[in-house]
Amino acid sequence: xxxxxxxxxxxxxxxxxxxxxxxxxxxxxxxxxxxxxxxxxxxxxxxxxxxxxxxxxxxxxxxxxxxxxxxxxxxxxxxxxxxxxxxxxxxxxxxxxxxxxxxxxxxxxxxxxxxxxxxxxxxxxxxxxxxxxxxxxxxxxxxxxxxxxxxxxxxxxxxxxxxxxxxxxxxxxxxxxxxxxxxxxxxxxxxxxxxxxxxxxxxxxxxxxxxxxxxxxxxxxxxxxxxxxxxxxxxxxxxxxxxxxxxxxxxxxxxxxxxxxxxxxxxxxxxxxxxxxxxxxxxxxxxxxxxxxxxxxxxxxxxxxxxxxxxxxxxxxxxxxxxxxxxxxxxxxxxxxxxxxxxxxxxxxxxxxxxxxxxxxxxxxxxxxxxxxxxxxxxxxxxxxxxxxxxxxxxxxxxxxxxxxxxxxxxxxxxxxxxxxxxxxxxxxxxxxxxxxxxxxxxxxxxxxxxxxxxxxxxxxxxxxxxxxxxxxxxxxxxxxxxxxxxxxxxxxxxxxxxxxxxxxxxxxxxxxxxxxxxxxxxxxxxxxxxxxxxxxxxxxxxxxxxxxxxxxxxxxxxxxxxxxxxxxxxxxxxxxxxxxxxxxxxxxxxxxxxxxxxxxxxxxxxxxxxxxxxxxxxxx
Numbered sequence: 001x002x003x004x005x006x007x008x009x010x011x012x013x014x015x016x017x018x019x020x021x022x023x024x025x026x027x028x029x030x031x032x033x034x035x036x037x038x039x040x041x042x043x044x045x046x047x048x049x050x051x052x053x054x055x056x057x058x059x060x061x062x063x064x065x066x067x068x069x070x071x072x073x074x075x076x077x078x079x080x081x082x083x084x085x086x087x088x089x090x091x092x093x094x095x096x097x098x099x100x101x102x103x104x105x106x107x108x109x110x111x112x113x114x115x116x117x118x119x120x121x122x123x124x125x126x127x128x129x130x131x132x133x134x135x136x137x138x139x140x141x142x143x144x145x146x147x148x149x150x151x152x153x154x155x156x157x158x159x160x161x162x163x164x165x166x167x168x169x170x171x172x173x174x175x176x177x178x179x180x181x182x183x184x185x186x187x188x189x190x191x192x193x194x195x196x197x198x199x200x201x202x203x204x205x206x207x208x209x210x211x212x213x214x215x216x217x218x219x220x221x222x223x224x225x226x227x228x229x230x231x232x233x234x235x236x237x238x239x240x241x242x243x244x245x246x247x248x249x250x251x252x253x254x255x256x257x258x259x260x261x262x263x264x265x266x267x268x269x270x271x272x273x274x275x276x277x278x279x280x281x282x283x284x285x286x287x288x289x290x291x292x293x294x295x296x297x298x299x300x301x302x303x304x305x306x307x308x309x310x311x312x313x314x315x316x317x318x319x320x321x322x323x324x325x326x327x328x329x330x331x332x333x334x335x336x337x338x339x340x341x342x343x344x345x346x347x348x349x350x351x352x353x354x355x356x357x358x359x360x361x362x363x364x365x366x367x368x369x370x371x372x373x374x375x376x377x378x379x380x381x382x383x384x385x386x387x388x389x390x391x392x393x394x395x396x397x398x399x400x401x402x403x404x405x406x407x408x409x410x411x412x413x414x415x416x417x418x419x420x421x422x423x424x425x426x427x428x429x430x431x432x433x434x435x436x437x438x439x440x441x442x443x444x445x446x447x448x449x450x451x452x453x454x455x456x457x458x459x460x461x462x463x464x465x466x467x468x469x470x471x472x473x474x475x476x477x478x479x480x481x482x483x484x485x486x487x488x489x490x491x492x493x494x495x496x497x498x499x500x501x502x503x504x505x506x507x508x509x510x511x512x513x514x515x516x517x518x519x520x521x522x523x524x525x526x527x528x529x530x531x532x533x534x535x536x537x538x539x540x541x542x543x544x545x546x547x548x549x550x551x552x553x554x555x556x557x558x559x560x561x562x563x564x565x566x567x568x569x570x571x572x573x574x575x576x577x578x579x580x581x582x583x584x585x586x587x588x589x590x591x592x593x594x595x596x597x598x599x600x601x602x603x604x605x606x607x608x609x610x611x612x613x614x615x616x617x618x619x620x621x
Contacts, residue, residue, distance in 0.1 A: 032063035044185050055187065064185060073185055076146060084141055084225065086396060087163040088464055089148035089156070096144045099135075100180030103127045110205040118212035118381055129215035130175050139168045139225060145176075145183060147344070154309070154347035155354050160235040162467050164395055165340070167226030167361075171214035174339050178207050189342035189351025193314070201320030202332045205379055209365050210335040217386045227390055228400040229361035230470060231340050231353070234411075234462040243452045247505045247596035254595075255504035256477070256516035257587065262291050262371060264523045264533065265547050266540040269584040271591070275518045279479065288370035291520050292479025293330070295364055299476025300518060301407035304330055305486050305527065309352035310341040310410045316349075322377050324559045325487045325527045329376060333369050336362040337408050356411035356457035358467075360393075360474055361402040371481050373526035373557040394469035407475045411457035413484035413495070418445035422563040429489040430564060431577045432534050433610045437491040440603040447494055447602060450484055454502025460509040477516035478503065486527030487560075492534050493614035496583070497602060504595045521583075523548040523571075526558050530572030534613060537582030542575040549573050579613030586615050 034046035043053035045062040054062060073092040081091065104127045108115060115123045140146050152158025165173075173190070182191045197203050219226040259272040260280035274280065279297025281289035290296040292303065304310065305326050312328040313319075322332055331338045340362075341353035363384045369376040389405040419425045419436045428434040439446040456462050458478060460471060484495030496519065503517040522532050523544045533544035548571035558570055566573055590598045605618055612620070 034063060044182070044187065073147070073149065074143075075149075076143065080142075081146065082141055083398075084139060085146040085163075085165065085169070087148045087161070088396070088466060089158070089161050089163070090150070092147050092149035093140070093143035094145050094147060094183040094186050096176055096181045097184060098181065099176065103130050103179065106178050106199075107208050107211070109199040110201065110208055112200075116381070118209050119216040121212055121216055126212050126215045130211065133223075134168075134172055134175050134214065137223075139166060139172050145173060147186065151346065153354055154350075155233075155345040155352075157231065157233040157344060157353070157357075159233060160464055162230065162232035162464050163344070164228050164230045164400070166228060167214070167217070168220050168224065170229055170336055170339055171211060171220070173343055174207055174335070175211055177339075177343075178204075178211065187346045187351070189345045190339060192351055193342050196315065196318060197320035202322050202379060203320055203338070206332050206335040206338070206365060209381055210339070213365070213384055213386070219387050219390075227361055228393075228395065228402050229336060229340065229359070230395060230402070230467060231344065232358045232360075232463050232467045233354070234356040234456055237452060237456050240448045240452050243455050243505060244596060244599070246455070247501070247599055248594070250505045250508060250595040252500060252504045252591055252593055252595055252598060254507040255500055256507065256514075257500060257503075257591075258477070258516045258518050259583070260291065260518065260520045262289065262520050262522050263547065264521050264536060264540070264544040266521075266536050266544060269582070271584050271588045275520075279518060283370060283372065283374070288368060288372075288375045291370050292481065292518060293326070294367070294370050295406055297477070297479070297518070298404070299407075299474065300479045301409045301475050301477065302330070303478055303480040303483065304408065304410045305481070305483055306355045306410045306412045307416065308412060309345070309350050309354050310357070311338065311352045315351075322556070326371070326373075326481070326525075329369055329373055329526065332379070333364050333366050333376075334362050334406075334408060335365055353410070356409070356462070358463070358471065359408040359410070360470055362408055363403055363405050371520060371522050371525045372553065374524075374553055377556055391473065393473045396466040402470065402474070404474050409457065409478065411453065413488055413490060413498070414449040414453045415445035415484060415488045415490050418488070422561060426489060426561070426563045427566070430528060430531060430566070430572050431574050432491045432493065432531070432613060433577065435608040435610050437494065438606050438608060438610065438614070440606050447498060450490075450494065450498035451501045451505070451599065454483070454499050455506045458503060458514075459506040460514075472510065472513045475514060477514070477518045479518040479520065481520050481522060482525050482528065482532050485531055486525065489528065491614060492531050496535060497586075497614070501595050501599055524553050524557075528560075528572075529553055529558055529570050533572065534578065535583050536578075537580055537585065537615075538578060540582065541578035545571065545573045545575055577613075579616040581613070581615040581619045585619055589619055
């Protein structure tokens, strides 16, 4: 036999053997032999021409090396999961690539000053838990990992979708991703975040802290799944007219407005109930107090001022730690929320959970992050509860245990990018003096769209019937700050009014279980510091601005484009823009009225003129 023919036969035999190996590694699915070199690499595509492996299918002829149906995983019936995963979407199983880093190395890497003994555990104790317990077998039974399927609206849940993972499953996904494993055929945002931040940074420290908590959690001993974490998306936005119809039967008093003056130093505002002391302790000059971000009030949800997705623009900025706005900072402090939000999307370029969404059962792992963000660094580990805060909840007709410490609500105002030419418009917007802020027509960023956004995000009827009992058990109030008037630069008066109206219209859908809108006032919220001072009247407004700027917030406590600075400083200090009417005047005037009447009053009264504040215009004699 000629030597050339022998070589061809040997090559064919080699390809056949390689193909068999590859099929065995991805669950029997026939894939191209070039995938043999990609198994364990974390790259789900290969070129049959060059045999190189790739993260994305940039060429039509690239072959998928994923598990199951052409790289889209294997369809799984709910009956096959033994209740280890629940969702109202289809189920799909994916396989993990091999981890690429040692456990000890990745656990130690974020801590320059040595292992900090999180939850009293040594590095060896946590590493042994990961190697011999957490990753010893899959908490998804016979499957590598399960996902809701298919993608819808840039994440895996889509409108009205929900998914429940056990705490062990969240720990498992975190550990696999931290160690460099990826899901074959599914390019999750979590894997991409880990790749962007490969060893150090606040995110890595946060994820390692979560894994340490998993190691110390008695609820995860002996392979137990632990409590449930639930992620639920709202249904698609209703027509504005549908919201108006609901407003006709809602009173503003239904909102249950309560106020916390966190650090403006203003006299008590008459006629507005206070947030209970457990959730309202003013900050001092060198330490945070209690607000809706630090937590403390049982049943109070933290409202995350998001973009169209949770977590902000981390991939644009390449950020691996604290910075940016409120949304980005909460991402570090709530690692379970971040793991779920990034794992549940594979979209490009922003692989993050879309809003509006609830995450129930997650915990705040660190102390120091309040609305001012003056005290959020360095990270200081909190005594995150393991079992002391567990309550029984109902999801899809079955009972589960769930952490009750911090319901987490993600949603945005509908005014992102509503004006151009930042050099001219942004300084005016920070003073509530930009006419575009007062759109009361039908535009994309108009006032009616803001009322709808709050209503849609908060109304219980926006979410699947299956998750409503859990929401009613866990959520008693919504804690919020300058929604609409943060880094989207809306008018803080209209932001408050939209939240007040939206809450009042949404509250009846809860059947009385949603008790309050807990609204927090700041002199220097991390987004748009000083702008909330305009909610106060006269001298109180001026004193608030003075407090913001004396001293200025540290640079790490905020992010703003250069056009937003006022004479090179971060706080709004235009005392001459303060109005004669404030929150207490507006609440006294309209607090007993029907929501629709006040909504219509706002739209008929406001014009493009910004000579007076919104409150002064509404209460003009």
